[in-house]
Amino acid sequence: MYKRYSVKDPLQENRIFLTRVVAIFGFILLLTLGLIVRLIYLQVVGHEHYATLAKDNRIKVVPLPPTRGIIYDRKGRILAENIPSYSLELIPEQVKSLDDTLGRLQKLLNISPEDLDRFHTLRKRRKPFSSVPLLLRMSDEEVARFATVRPFFPGVDIHARLVRHYPYAELTSHVIGYVGRINEKELKSLPVAEYQGTHHVGKTGIEKYYETQLHGKTGYAEIETNAQGREVKLISAIDPVPGADLSLTLDIDLQKTAYDALESHTGAAVAIEIPSGDVLVLASRPGFDPNPFVYGISRKAYKALKQSEDQPLFDRVLRGQYPPGSTMKPFIGLAGLEYQVTDFHHKLFCPGYYKLPNVNHRYRDWKTWGHGWVDMDIAITQSCDVYFYDLAMALGIDRMHEFLSRFGFGQKTGIDLVGERSGLLPSREWKRRRKRQPWYPGETLIVGIGQGFMQATPLQLARATATLANRGQVVTPYLAKSIKTADGTAQGQQQKTTQIPLNLQNLNNIIQAMTHVVHGARGTARRLAKGIDYQIAGKTGTAQVFTVKQEEKYNAKDVHKKLRDHALFIAFAPVNDPQIAVAVVVENGGHGGSVAAPIAGKIIRQYLSERTKSHED
Incomplete structure (x- = not known):
């Protein structure tokens, strides 16, 4: 039997090795050049843009809604005002069992199915650590009742907010009108910057006609946040400008x-x-x-008003x-x-x-x-x-x-x-x-x-x-x-x-x-x-x-x-x-x-x- 012997070609092998080395080196050099170009772009060309993004990732701009202007009659009596209202609010991530908590609250307070529906709708739109209102316009009795059991409801608390109130009710319902929650149609037509953080807008009457003057101007606060989006500290703020007060000719x-x-x-x-x-x-x-x-x-309640034979929603003076x-x-x-x-x-x-x-x-x-x-x-x-x-x-x-x-x-x-x-x-x-x-x-x-x-x-x-x-x-x-503005200027x-x-x-x-x-x-x-x-x-x-x-x-x-x-x-x-x-x-x-x-x-x-x-x- 004959043995087979392989004949090596050192020169060919060296040539192949050098070719591979050159190719690898060229590839590494190309990657390095790409990295350098990208660094130059990030540090020089796109510095301002990415610095802003980094800041936004750390600083949150929060709108500060203005206080709505007051409406008076010709003798200075208040026809539309802002009064403090107490609401029961929950922070979902701090509540161990949401269903159990809601069930116990229903037994304690007068919480309707509509209140629950609104709560769940708002909860889905907000982050788990945000406060979500459950019960609005709590009575003094309800506030006192919950205060006695507050320690047994972690993540649940009472908050005070300003809400619009009409002391003369039906007496001025058509002339003063009312404010209501901003709907999708209004959201498209209202100035975005001015209505950030505002939930209500004039729907009828004086409230609607003088909406711009009554609303005021929104302020803003820069707040530092952590990686999870939680607020850490206030950096700066521009105070909102309250809405103008209106004095009417009405007696x-x-x-x-x-x-x-x-x-x-x-x-x-x-x-x-x-x-x-x-x-x-x-x-x-x-x-x-x-x-x-x-x-x-x-x-x-709305259906009853709409279907009433006397048409209480119909303004007979104007329409x-x-x-x-x-x-x-x-x-x-x-x-x-x-x-x-x-x-x-x-x-x-x-x-x-x-x-x-x-x-x-x-x-x-x-x-x-x-x-x-x-x-x-x-x-x-x-x-x-x-x-x-x-x-x-x-x-x-x-x-x-x-x-x-x-x-x-x-x-x-x-x-x-x-x-x-x-x-x-x-x-x-x-x-x-x-x-x-x-x-x-x-x-x-x-x-x-x-x-x-x-x-x-x-x-x-x-x-x-x-x-x-x-x-x-x-x-x-x-x-x-x-029309009296926040700086005291009155326009006749x-x-x-x-x-x-x-x-x-x-x-x-x-x-x-x-x-x-x-x-x-x-x-x-x-x-x-x-x-x-x-x-x-x-x-x-x-x-x-x-x-x-x-x-x-x-x-x-x-x-x-x-x-x-x-x-x-x-x-x-x-x-x-x-x-x-x-x-x-x-x-x-x-x-x-x-x-x-x-x-x-x-x-x-x-x-x-x-x-x-x-x-x-």
Whole structure:
């Protein structure tokens, strides 16, 4: 057998070895160069960026929410404030058995299923070492009850926080409004920096309109944290700027008088100080308690409010649109005088109905047997429909629309509140656009007595009445009298006025007739004159809710309450020196003279009585 011998080639082996060494060295050199380049980038080029990241990893910026501004009435009484509220809160990581702890707390305190649902929702969003509220707005009894057993509940404690509170509840629910938790839609529109750490925002009323001023400016604190994110120490802080305080034109005493006077009725009352445009009363009844909305009203309670027949959430002052009825007659009468289509002393016979030429339909007067011979003074004093049917026909819808728009009908007043409606002042163009129909003469007659398509809000009626009393000077009603910021600077309201060119003699004639409504022997609101030593100019109104057929007769006792006529009344006083204008609408109240007028009378009496006392002092 032959043995095999391998022949080695030392030269080849050396060449292979050197090639591998060079390759490895080159690879190591390449890695080293890459490492050097990366170090240069981190230390020089990206130094500022990564230094900031490192700082953020060590320092946490915490928003410091501002204290919301206080809202006062014209005499300095608080309408919206921030009060301390006690809440029961848990730190999950410090609680050994969460289910056991929650079970024991439920036996001790009144914790509802909704409280538990909110707690678990918040717990999932927060870190285990963060405090999570379980029970909000604890009573003094609940605080005392838990304090006695506090050592047996590690990780559970009571915290004091400031919450919004409305001391007058339903009395100011629509005008002041309320704050509520920020929802997802609001979160997208609100400034992120300003609302960091803020959980509530104005939802309605003054709270919403002046949200920016009331909220203030958020501050920030830099806090050093450890690797787990726990706070170690405070490094620096920028204090928040508290929200501005608002002083309103509203008089809470008058507001209460108006609200109480409405009693069991649904309706609205507005009072405006004529020279200034200050809104003294803005009452819508029924109201609601806004306080439960601050932390979140229960589904059951909210459903009850939404489904109530009386609609307590509906603001009748701003959003209630009613046929103004006979309260339009002074304005229609003034239009007739201004356009010279009639004379103040021109007489017309009222047989109890009115007929258009060549038409059999009878447009009835409220007084079925008629008023006999009437001039404009008597027609306004006794509220004769036939007189104003005839006057409306003489004016025509175009001139009525143009004249009434001067007094703000069919337009928003511009008050500093959200959600105001404009009412409806019909015209040929409106009907053609909306109904795709021509305008008919019969519709002109109906608008002449404030019925048909025409609608007005109580606020519009009050402003138009103030304009009449102010001899044609239009003022914009407003609520915020002054805004006082944290540094003590007070900003007043800039009042805007415009003048309607009117013949003063015509105005005086209309005001004389309105004075006879209250002080005349046959005035429709003559009961209002008892016991006063000054004169009130007013006009009653009754607005139909549904149309009564030609052959039928309306009887309030035979129809459902919700189908009865609305009662209205507008007034200003004193006649020789107008200071206050009032408008009252009582839904399904019947006659303006017997239902709405006494409410206005109470407001006027109280205002003028207090004004007289303040002047004497």
